[in-house]
Amino acid sequence: MxxxxxxxxxxxxxxxxxxxxxxxxxxxDSVCSPSCQNGGKCTAPNTCTCVNGWTGATCEA
CATH class of the missing domain: 1.20.5 (Single alpha-helices involved in coiled-coils or other helix-helix interfaces)
Known part of the structure; x- marks a missing residue:
């Protein structure tokens, strides 16, 4: 037991x-270089999570 x-x-x-x-x-705090754009959030090193309507590595498109 x-x-x-x-x-x-x-x-x-x-x-x-x-x-x-x-x-x-x-x-x-994650670091994204270059920085996330258009309201995207850096969720892991060099990884942006984009808001609806934006895509791309830094949410630039």
Whole structure:
């Protein structure tokens, strides 16, 4: 019983650490160079997510 609880706790701790790293990445300011245009958001390094109606690497088209 003790070993089962210990194993479960280790799994939960691992999942918790991964969730924290994921949340930290989402909170970090991404850098896009060149910058996103026309209301696009930089969602990962050099990756723009464009608003409807715009396309292209920097939402320029």
């Amino acid at each position: 003790f070993l089962r609880r210990l194993a479960q706790q280790l799994i939960e701790d691992k999942d918790s650490d991964e969730n924290l790293r994921s949340a930290a990445w989402k909170r970090a």
